[in-house]
Every structure is written in C-alpha cells, then in structure tokens.
Amino acid sequence: MNAPQSHHRSVETAVKAIQNQAGFKGSVGLVLGSGLGQFAEELMETTTLPYQEIPGFPQSTVEGHSGELVYGRAGALDVLVMRGRVHFYEGYSLEEVVFPIRVLYGLGARTLIITNAAGSVNTEFSPGDLMVIDRQLNLTGRSIMAGDEPLRPYLRRLGDLVERAGREMQIPIRRGCYAGLTGPSYETPAEIRFLRHLGADAVGMSTIHETIQAYQLGMEVLGISCLTNYAAGILNQPLSHEEVIATGKRIEKAFTGLLHRVLSQF
Ligand code: HPA
Numbered sequence: 278m279n280a281p282q283s284h285h286r287s288v289e290t291a292v293k294a295i296q297n298q299a300g301f302k303g304s305v306g307l308v309l310g311s312g313l314g315q316f317a318e319e320l321m322e323t324t325t326l327p328y329q330e331i332p333g334f335p336q337s338t339v340e341g342h343s344g345e346l347v348y349g350r351a352g353a354l355d356v357l358v359m360r361g362r363v364h365f366y367e368g369y370s371l372e373e374v375v376f377p378i379r380v381l382y383g384l385g386a387r388t389l390i391i392t393n394a395a396g397s398v399n400t401e402f403s404p405g406d407l408m409v410i411d412r413q414l415n416l417t418g419r420s421i422m423a424g425d426e427p428l429r430p431y432l433r434r435l436g437d438l439v440e441r442a443g444r445e446m447q448i449p450i451r452r453g454c455y456a457g458l459t460g461p462s463y464e465t466p467a468e469i470r471f472l473r474h475l476g477a478d479a480v481g482m483s484t485i486h487e488t489i490q491a492y493q494l495g496m497e498v499l500g501i502s503c504l505t506n507y508a509a510g511i512l513n514q515p516l517s518h519e520e521v522i523a524t525g526k527r528i529e530k531a532f533t534g535l536l537h538r539v540l541s542q543f
Pocket residue numbers: 394395396397463464480481482505506507508509516521
C-alpha cells in the first residue's frame with residue numbers, strides 16, 4: 278500500500294519530533310498490551326515520552342492502557358516500547374492504529390514484538406498461558422493493504438526463541454492462531470464455536486493490522502498473546518474487562534522475565 282502523502286508526512290513529523298525532543302532510537306520495538314506494561318519498568322536507562330507530546334500520535338482511551346513511549350536498554354539492545362496502543366473500536370482509522378508502528382520503524386526498529394491480551398478459544402489453553410502467534414485470521418473485514426495480505430507475517434525463528442526461553446524458565450509456551458475481530462464487545466458463545474471451527478486458538482481485538490503494517494515495512498515480527506480468560510461460552514459465566522486485567526497482572530512478572538530472556542538471545 279502506498280500510504281497517503283499526508284500520512285507519510287505526519288509519520289516523518291512524529292519521528293523528527295521524538296528524535297529532537299528525546300533522541301530515541303532503537304532496533305527493537307515492542308507493543309505492550311493491556312495489563313502488560315511492567316516490562317518497560319525493568320529496562321535500563323529509560324526515558325519516557327507521553328503520547329500527547331508526540332505530534333499525530335493516537336491516544337488510548339481504554340482502561341489498562343497507559344499511553345507512553347519508553348526508550349531503554351535491555352542488555353545490549355536499544356528498545357522502544359509502546360505502553361498502550363489504540364484500537365479500531367475506539368473510533369480510530371486503521372491508518373491511525375498502525376501509525377505508531379510506522380513511527381517505530383522510522384526510529385530504527387527492524388524487529389517488532391507485539392503483545393496482547395486474548396481469550397482462549399482452544400479449550401486446552403488456559404487463562405494465564407502465553408501463546409506465540411504462528412498465524413493470524415484477519416476477521417476485521419478490513420485491511421490497510423491495497424494488495425495481498427502477507428503469507429507468513431510472524432517469523433518462526435522468533436517464536437522458536439520464545440519457546441526455548443520458556444523451556445529454560447519453566448514457563449509453558451503455547452503456539453497457535455490468533456483471530457482478530459474489531460470488538461468492542463466480547464464475542465458470543467456461538468461466535469467462539471465458529472472461530473474454533475475456523476482454526477482459531479485465541480481471540481482478540483488488536484494486533485492484526487499492526488502486524489500487517491510491520492510486515493509490509495519489512496520488519497521481523499514476533500507476536501505473543503497473554504491468554505487472560507476462556508473465550509465466551511467455555512465457562513458458564515460472563516467475561517469482564519476486570520478479569521482480563523487481573524490475569525494480565527498475575528502473569529506479568531513471568532511474562533516480563535520471558536521477554537527479557539528472549540531479548541538477551543537476539
Ligand atoms: N475476546 C476478545 N478480546 C479479548 C478477550 C476475549 O475473550 N480477552 C482479552 N481480549
């Protein structure tokens with residue numbers, strides 16, 4: 278896709294503003310999903326820039342997503358962390374949803390680690406499990422691409438690194454297919470049965486377009502879902518955003534440790 282010229286210019290403006298204000302650069306970008314922000318606190322030599330201070334950067338309106346860009350070091354790596362992201366269901370256009378990915382690329386990131394909270398559709402995967410995303414189902418009915426969707430946006434080699442780090446740390450790692458819907462409501466039990474038939478293992482409302490954008494820019498992408506709840510209809514109880522945040526908090530420490538371990542093997 279050729280982004281509209283104005284969009285291209287505003288990405289450049291944001292990149293320049295960040296470079297001038299904070300001097301950020303980094304080879305690895307991370308997007309931290311709901312309740313997974315702790316990772317940014319364990320980086321060395323961090324500097325933080327609130328999204329409000331970045332021209333054109335979209336602001337999150339969802340509880341559990343703070344909005345700041347954090348620069349820091351993880352071992353020998355310079356990393357750029359997005360604490361918080363925006364979603365299509367908040368009323369943003371897809372161009373706005375993927376804007377930060379283009380900015381991370383502009384700041385030098387050539388590898389992107391995308392994380393999210395997701396419901397487990399596969400009944401063998403439990404809340405608290407971490408799942409490397411091997412494949413994605415774009416069920417949002419939309420695409421930022423004018424041409425074809427990527428064949429294989431998630432890099433197998435990076436998923437393997439996570440699996441190995443998980444073994445070393447005794448954190449079980451699942452692998453599977455992430456189905457991305459637009460939300461904002463959680464799914465119905467009938468929709469979850471449908472998704473299971475389609476081959477989905479996890480379901481969420483983010484990630485899909487960010488991944489397509491990153492792939493399109495030529496970035497290497499690693500996706501990790503933190504399974505925060507059984508998807509609708511698996512248990513006889515309604516889902517809640519509180520449950521999603523609470524499970525995220527519960528596994529945040531293990532998740533953070535795992536991410537650091539993975540980065541140390543880059
Ligand atoms: N469905 C959609 N998005 C989600 C879920 C879910 O069950 N859990 C966390 N994000």
